[in-house]
Amino acid sequence: MTDQRATNITRFHSHVRRDERMKVLKQRGCTVWFTGLPASGKSTTAFELERALLERGQLAYVLDGDNIRHGLCRDLGFSRDDREENIRRIGEVAKLFADVGVIAITSFISPYRIHRDQARAVHREAGLEFFEVFIDAPLSVCESRDPKGLYKKARAGELKGMTGIDDPYEVPAGPDLVVKTGTVRPDEAVRLVIDLLTRRTILEAGG
Amino acid sequence: MTDQRATNITRFHSHVRRDERMKVLKQRGCTVWFTGLPASGKSTTAFELERALLERGQLAYVLDGDNIRHGLCRDLGFSRDDREENIRRIGEVAKLFADVGVIAITSFISPYRIHRDQARAVHREAGLEFFEVFIDAPLSVCESRDPKGLYKKARAGELKGMTGIDDPYEVPAGPDLVVKTGTVRPDEAVRLVIDLLTRRTILEAGG
Numbered sequence: 233m234t235d236q237r238a239t240n241i242t243r244f245h246s247h248v249r250r251d252e253r254m255k256v257l258k259q260r261g262c263t264v265w266f267t268g269l270p271a272s273g274k275s276t277t278a279f280e281l282e283r284a285l286l287e288r289g290q291l292a293y294v295l296d297g298d299n300i301r302h303g304l305c306r307d308l309g310f311s312r313d314d315r316e317e318n319i320r321r322i323g324e325v326a327k328l329f330a331d332v333g334v335i336a337i338t339s340f341i342s343p344y345r346i347h348r349d350q351a352r353a354v355h356r357e358a359g360l361e362f363f364e365v366f367i368d369a370p371l372s373v374c375e376s377r378d379p380k381g382l383y384k385k386a387r388a389g390e391l392k393g394m395t396g397i398d399d400p401y402e403v404p405a406g407p408d409l410v411v412k413t414g415t416v417r418p419d420e421a422v423r424l425v426i427d428l429l430t431r432r433t434i435l436e437a438g439g
Numbered sequence: 440m441t442d443q444r445a446t447n448i449t450r451f452h453s454h455v456r457r458d459e460r461m462k463v464l465k466q467r468g469c470t471v472w473f474t475g476l477p478a479s480g481k482s483t484t485a486f487e488l489e490r491a492l493l494e495r496g497q498l499a500y501v502l503d504g505d506n507i508r509h510g511l512c513r514d515l516g517f518s519r520d521d522r523e524e525n526i527r528r529i530g531e532v533a534k535l536f537a538d539v540g541v542i543a544i545t546s547f548i549s550p551y552r553i554h555r556d557q558a559r560a561v562h563r564e565a566g567l568e569f570f571e572v573f574i575d576a577p578l579s580v581c582e583s584r585d586p587k588g589l590y591k592k593a594r595a596g597e598l599k600g601m602t603g604i605d606d607p608y609e610v611p612a613g614p615d616l617v618v619k620t621g622t623v624r625p626d627e628a629v630r631l632v633i634d635l636l637t638r639r640t641i642l643e644a645g646g
Contacts, residue, residue: 252493253500257464286459293460293539303561304531307524317514324511325532332500334539354510 253333259290261330262434263355264425267342267404268367269396270382271374273413277367277421278339284422285335290435292335295322300340310393316347323351330360335434343395345402361432365425366407369414371396408432460540466497468537469641470562471632474549474611475574476603477589478581480620484574484628485546491629492542497642499542502529507547517600523554530558537567542641550602552609568639572632573614576621578603615639 254260264281266274278294285292301308304321308314319342329336342348348364355362374396375383386394393399404410409428411421429435461467471488473481485501492499508515512528515521526549536543549555555571562569581603582590593601600606611617616635618628636642 249489249493249501252490253498256493256496256498282456283459286456286463289463291460291463291539293535294456295535299535299538303534304528321511321528325535327510328500328502328506328532328536329539331506332498332536332539332541334541 250331250333257291257333259333259335260361260434261333261335262361262363262429262432263326263330263336263338263351264429265326265342265348265351265362265364266337266339266367267348267364267407268413269369269371269374269401270341270394271377271379272367272369273411273418273421274339274341274367276418277411277413277425278337280418280422281337281425284426288435290335291333292337293329294337294339295326295329296339300325316344319344319347319351323347323354326351327354327358327360330355330362331358335429341395341401343399343401345405348404361434363408363428363432364404364406365428366404366410367421368403368410368412373414457538457540464498464540466540466542467568467641468540468542469568469570469636469639470533470537470543470545470558471636472533472549472555472558472569472571473544473546473574474555474571474614475620476576476578476581476608477548477601478584478586479574479576480618480625480628481546481548481574483625484618484620484632485544487625487629488544488632491633495642497542498540499544500536501544501546502533502536503546507532523551526551526554526558530554530561533558534561534565534567537562537569538565542636548602548608550606550608552612555611568641570615570635570639571611571613572635573611573617574628575610575617575619580621 266278268274275296282292282294300322305318308318322338326336326338352362378384382394385391386397395401411424413421430437473485475481482503489499489501507529512525515525529545533543533545559569585591589601592598593604602608618631620628637644
């Protein structure tokens, strides 16, 4: 048995607590959800964004394969079911981070629209903001980068289930932002996300 | 495929990032892990502690059945395997919170020593502090409180797997703190935890 209390009490508590944490942290938490093909530039942009936000005095944190796949989701593989559960858990953790007041930045391929929509939904239910950022580089560009040689392996048939090759990537239907990392440099990509967060009043203008 | 980078690069990145976040938040993250029988006073103490820390300007966050069992762990039941996986995930999430710089407070029965030790181990591997706090009220006291009527149901045979009745609770072998909530009031319990965090230099003396 866990110590569960009535849902209405919880909701009341949570909102009070979120306000109190905002006084300490002096920022509003949210989730910036990066999605895109392998090697499209998600991690590079995510870590550059985290650094830029920290330099502005904002508390931000990147959730990525390294700190999730080796920890929280170490029991999961790469089947469609496991990918779904992976993204579900990441959505839940990002939600908790946003509730704390952190700007959570997630950097996962997250190829299926329905899973991204579910992540948005759990944020919305909790009254938390969620920004879907499509890191949009053409497959040919991603494949020419191929820093881990995964595309090459997939083309050679040595790797199955590679998004973009033999597994689908569903382009976001209504992303909050599209960043064309095939032509835009990382610092410019970061500026576009910061502009978005400023328009949505997560960040103050001119900060 | 996730975007995974080499472990050595990650570790380097993580440490740099943790230091940078500390500059923003001006506190050191850690996990305060409450364990104890149902109705021993874990949640009460956890929320009082969170409030006291926020009043001191420290960012703290309670992970409990409400925000975990209804979200991240909604796929899990109460079998021994599911309880283990529940505690494993909570340990991983608390670790991420501590890495952000938050004082994570977990409020779960967590009846098995081995699962608590695993939670401590994942923190230690990440260079993060973990304090096990045994919320120690006699079964008779917990049973007389019984705010949700669970003990009564378990005694009547209507509820199976109730910790303390027909499921074991393994008393911590070497907790960082024991709080005797059968005799100590919540405000005094909070003071004991704050004293612990001060001795371990998470909090500054006299703050």
